[in-house]
Every structure is written in structure tokens, then in C-alpha cells.
Amino acid sequence: MTITLSGVSKVFGDFTAVHPLDLTIPEGSFFALLGASGCGKTTTLRMIAGLEAPTSGSVLLGEEDITSLPPHRRPVNTVFQNYALFPHLDVQDNVAFGLRRRGIKPVKKQVDEMLELVQLGPLARRRPAQLSGGQQQRVALARALINRPRVLLLDEPLGALDLKLRRQMQLELKRIQTEVGITFVHVTHDQEEAMTMADTVAVMYAGRVEQRGAPAELYENPRSTFVANFLGTSNLVAAEITAVDAAGIQLRTDGSGGSADGADDKLRLPVERCAVEGAAAGDKVLVGVRPEKIALALAADASSVPPDRNRLTGRIRDASYLGVSTQYVIDSPACPELAVYEQNVARDARLAPGADVVLHWDPAHTFALDAAQDAEAGTGEEAL
Numbered sequence: 461m462t463i464t465l466s467g468v469s470k471v472f473g474d475f476t477a478v479h480p481l482d483l484t485i486p487e488g489s490f491f492a493l494l495g496a497s498g499c500g501k502t503t504t505l506r507m508i509a510g511l512e513a514p515t516s517g518s519v520l521l522g523e524e525d526i527t528s529l530p531p532h533r534r535p536v537n538t539v540f541q542n543y544a545l546f547p548h549l550d551v552q553d554n555v556a557f558g559l560r561r562r563g564i565k566p567v568k569k570q571v572d573e574m575l576e577l578v579q580l581g582p583l584a585r586r587r588p589a590q591l592s593g594g595q596q597q598r599v600a601l602a603r604a605l606i607n608r609p610r611v612l613l614l615d616e617p618l619g620a621l622d623l624k625l626r627r628q629m630q631l632e633l634k635r636i637q638t639e640v641g642i643t644f645v646h647v648t649h650d651q652e653e654a655m656t657m658a659d660t661v662a663v664m665y666a667g668r669v670e671q672r673g674a675p676a677e678l679y680e681n682p683r684s685t686f687v688a689n690f691l692g693t694s695n696l697v698a699a700e701i702t703a704v705d706a707a708g709i710q711l712r713t714d715g716s717g718g719s720a721d722g723a724d725d726k727l728r729l730p731v732e733r734c735a736v737e738g739a740a741a742g743d744k745v746l747v748g749v750r751p752e753k754i755a756l757a758l759a760a761d762a763s764s765v766p767p768d769r770n771r772l773t774g775r776i777r778d779a780s781y782l783g784v785s786t787q788y789v790i791d792s793p794a795c796p797e798l799a800v801y802e803q804n805v806a807r808d809a810r811l812a813p814g815a816d817v818v819l820h821w822d823p824a825h826t827f828a829l830d831a832a833q834d835a836e837a838g839t840g841e842e843a844l
Contacts, residue, residue: 461522461535461610461643462487463508468517470503477503479667480517485660487522490637490644492658494651496690500667501647502615508645509613510534521610537604538613541620543596545588545603551575552584555602574602577636594625598632605640612637614646618653630656651691655679663687665838679750683735685829688748689838695754696746696835697772697795699727699828703741709734709828711747713772713794727770729826736830744831751799753825756788758808759816769820774798776815786811790819 463485470478478500485491493501506512508519510531518527526534545554555574556567575581578598588596597617604612617633618626634657637644648654654661655675662672663686671678671687682688685696703710711727727747736745749770757765765771774792786807788800800819802811811817 462520463611463643463645464520465504465508466518466520468504468507468514468519470500470507470512471515476667478507481669483662483669483672485643485645487643488641489659490634490646490657492646492648492654492661493664494648494654494661495664496649499664501649501664504664505538505613505615505645505647508611509536509538511538535610536613537607537609537611538615539597539600539604539617541616543588543600545596545599547588550585550587551580551591551599554588554599555606558603558607570606574606577605577639578602578632592625593621594629597621597629601633601636605636609642611643611645614644616647616649618648618650626650626653627656633657655691663690665690681733681827682748682829684837685746685833685835686838688827688829689836693751693799694748695751695795695798696748696829697727697798698831698835699745699747699794701739701741701743701745702726704731704739708823709739711745711828713747727772727826728823729770729828730824733824733826734828736828739828745828746831746833746835748827748829749821749825751787751801752785754798754800754819754821756790756800756802756808756811757818757820758810759818762818765818765820768823770823770826771818771820772798774817774819776811776813776817778813779811790817792819 465481465483467480467482468478469480493504495501503512507514510529514527518525552571556571559567559570575584578601580595580598583595618629621629630653646658658675660672661675661678663670663678665686671683678687679691682691688694698714699711701709702712708728708730713727736743759773772792772794774790776788777791778789780787785801785803790798790800792798798819
């Protein structure tokens, strides 16, 4: 069932938790509201659930306006981080609770089907205290799904689990959503969690949706510095547009560059990857590139770098071996502390602290943002 938020806002006293927003969540999708603590994502979820009344706007489920309906009259169920299982009831009775409360009999067949869905059939007679965190989370999920809601809301449901179990449950949740086919709306502050499970992600910041789209689209084409920094890591380099033509956008960095003619500071990117409307020569922008898109060559081997690559010069400040990859911190005239992640496939031992290098990458992997934005947005406490 499609969920439509139209002009929905929430104000607590003199604090605006959610500014007026318009949001459509497609039927049958796995939709994630992603953001740091205090961004308004949980308040938005609670307004869908009916646990908070919007200050303005309306909430529609399909064609039905449910804005004024109390929670128990909405075809919506919520799974919370603390699971809220009944400790004196076993798994089977916890799952059956909602059906019995509504006077539905018999319940065994439906309970057995739900326990099979969440792969807990053999544990039906255990109590919550005898289960792991991941198993308790599955019980809470089965208890919510057995009521056949049109929408399932998940409020940080994996937050209490350790990293390994959380990753396992991410895949399980996606599998279950695919099997039952109902709309899942998932609130999380974990970028990897949202990108692993969701078909669509809405990134929230300070009570507003900064950007929404498929995970790959948000990662590859961020439209704000907050999204660029909050979803992974981005190198943002101050630059000026020198030309816009059929070949794309040409730029010059603020650094002096490593060559006499400044060639190493000339960058290019496709027009569609520039978030500045009507970009023209003379405009200041922040040029972005993800660390894993960059390759390194020793400055002495710069002639081996293909001429159609974007390139910057620099010197390695630090190198950290992390098994799968080596992560470099590089100081460049264009920007201090550039991050580069290189897979350890054919590692060059000469790429060590103190080495002069050329950073190079495909111009198609470059994006540009308005230089008026805060280049540090999404990297500080607001991103926690």
C-alpha cells in the first residue's frame, strides 16, 4: 500500500523536528529513512504509525486519509529496537498474542507459518530469555507480520545487535520483505544498513529530506555535501569552472599544481554530474570523488597515466594496511588530507609516506556541488 505524506510537519514547542515534507513511499517497497540522531526520521515514522499527530499536513495510505486515525485503527504495525517481547510467554505465544487479543481462533496454523518464515520453528517453546538478540528480533518481526499489516514500520530494529549479527539480519529482513511483499519503512542511522536493504533511501538532515533515491544513485550522485559525506567518504576539492561545453565541465583547482603549466590541476566532469543549476565559467564549486575511485602512481611514473584521466599531485602523509585495502592520506596543493583506498591486488611497496605521487581517476566518477555549502557537513557530531 502506497504511503503519501503531504506537507507533513511536527513542531514541539519552539523546536521544529520535521519541516513540511512531501514524501511518497511506493507500495511493496523497502524504504529507508536514514539520518543521524535528531534529524526527524523517527518522528516521521511515528506520524505514519499514529503515535504522533502531525502539526500540519496529511498522511494517506493508498487513497485513505489516516491522519486522524488512532494507531490501533491503522493497518500498520511497528517493530522497535527493544522488541518488547513478553518474558513470561514462549515464542509461540508471543507470536500468537495479537491474534488471540482480536479473538481469532484457531491460531496454530498461522503461528507455524510465521515461525517458518523467520526460521524459528524449532524454538517455538523457548522463552525470550533463552534466545539470542537476533532470534528475539525475529520473534518481534513474526509477531508484527502475523497481523497481516499493509505496512510494517521498523524503528532501528537492529540497533541492539553486534556487528556480525546485524549484517546477517540485514539480509534476513530483506529476504522476509521480498517473501511477504508488503511495504517496509525502516528507520536507521546506519548507512550500510540502509544501502544493503532498501530499494529507496531518503536521507534526512535537520528535519528535512536532503535527497532520496536508490542507494547507488545517492552514493554515486550526491546532490549536497551532507549526503556526500554522510554516505561513505568523499574528497571535496575547491575549484573554479573554466568552461562548459559539449565535452562537459572543465575546472581548475585552487592549488598551484605540480606542473609548470598547472596541467595537473585541470579537472573534468560530465554536465549531468554537477549539482549546480546553470553552472557557468567562473562559478566556484566543490569537486567530489570517492576514495576508492582514485588510483595512485609515483610522480616519477606520471607519464604512464593516460592523458584523459583527471589528475592531482600530492605527497603521501600516511598509509594504513587494512587487509582488503590500503588507505592513504595524501597532502595535495589542491586539498590537504585527500583519502585514497586501493585494493591490495598488486601492492606497490614504493607507495609509502613521503612519496610524491599523482592521483588519477576517470572524469565520469567526478561530481560537483555548490561551493556555498559547508564542505564538512555530515562529518561531525551531526552525523553520529
